[in-house]
Amino acid sequence: MAEWLYEAGIGENRAALVSRGVIWKARIELAGTRPQVGAICAARLADKSTGKVTLDQGGEALCDPLPKGITQGAPLKVKIVREAIPEPGRAKLPKAVPVPPEAPLGYGPDLLARITASDHPVRMLRPHEADALEEAGWSELLDEAYSGEIAFPGGALRMSPTPAMTLFDVDGAGPLEPLSIAAAHAVARAILRFGIGGSIGIDFPTLSSKAARNAVAEAIDAALPQPFERTAVNGFGFLQIVRRRTRPSLPELLHADPVGAATRAELRRLERLPPPVPATHMVDARIARRLAREPDWTETLARRMGGTVQFVTPKE
Structure with missing residues (x-):
């Protein structure tokens, strides 16, 4: 039976969805993460041309759309729909949407609240107990998320988070169609495991037949739960996926x-x-x-x- 393992660490909280000794999802929440998705914040319009607002609780966000007729410096309330995303040199500001003035202010759900609301039980871990996270491969998972080197039967992925998208490059020996199908399943597992959203590009080996390219795309559909959108595999072996992005992925947090x-x-x-x-x-x-x-x-x-x-x- 799958269960969430949750650990209130020093400087960060950790959670892993574990089934049969394998981590299927891993999440880290840094201490002091604010504002979180779902937070209702009081704000003031700082720049009408960009939609930048200053939050009363501290920090800034980008609000889109802006309320009709709002003027520079006017107060408003916003709901956070995407947290800040770390990037080299700067961070993408949180995204927000306007909410009615009567909406009650409040923080968004933290990591513990989110996993508690899931369909799986939560087990709280303590430092004096056996290290259940490590037994499930926590350190190895962090190494994968940071190095980007992900092995799968018959091949390997190289994952590279960039400001534009997270890229996966497929490498391996043997017949190209079975390799690509196995890689499609491995990419889907990595996306779920590391909480990767936004634009995702996969560079498969070049497949000459349309039937083979369709089989690879169908493997993505079978392995990656909706909602997402994707392109077909083009003649150069490239496929793009777009998933909703609400928080930084684990690789983004580690690289930042x-x-x-x-x-x-x-x-x-x-x-x-x-x-x-x-x-x-x-x-x-x-x-x-x-x-x-x-x-x-x-x-x-x-x-x-x-x-x-x-x-x-x-x-x-």
Whole structure:
């Protein structure tokens, strides 16, 4: 039976939908993520030409459409329909739509609320228990999401998140049609596993016959649940999928802040150390610098471990 495993970590919350020891979906929610999808926020119109609004709770969003007749600086209420998306150099602002003035303000559902509302039971994990996430392959999954190297029987995918779309390149030996069909199933699994939305491009091997290209497209249809739209496989082997995008994918989160991700992973490891726990821990210099910028993370770790915590680098 499938179940969600949920862990309230340090700096992030984690959830994995696990069935028969395999992670089918993995989600990470960074601490302080605001505004979230579904939030109703008070705002003021900051730039009518772009639809940019300033949120009373802090931050900005892009509102489309704008209420008719609204003027620069006027107050309005908006509903968040897509969270901020990290990108190299800048982040895409959250997207919002206007709501009636009488709509009650409120936060959107967090990760725990969303999985609790799903059709699967939720099991809460604790640091002193056996590491159920790791037993299901959590670290290997994070490596896949960051490196983009995803193996499947007979071949491999190389996944590359870009500002325009997430790209999958298919590689492998053997007959091209069976390879491409197996790759289509592997891409669908990766999309669901990592929560990938928006535009997705897949570069399959070039297939000469239309029947073979149709078989690959049908494999996508069979493996990837609706809703989504797709193109046919063209003569060069390229197929594009478009899915609703409401939050950053797991690869986008990891690529946006690899040092932060490594730091949170190290904290996860440390809080699971069996007693007696040492007070001093050696960490990479990049992690030490990040921890110095996040004193709450160190304080939380010390509280959970029941003592003081100090970090040193190899040079020290």
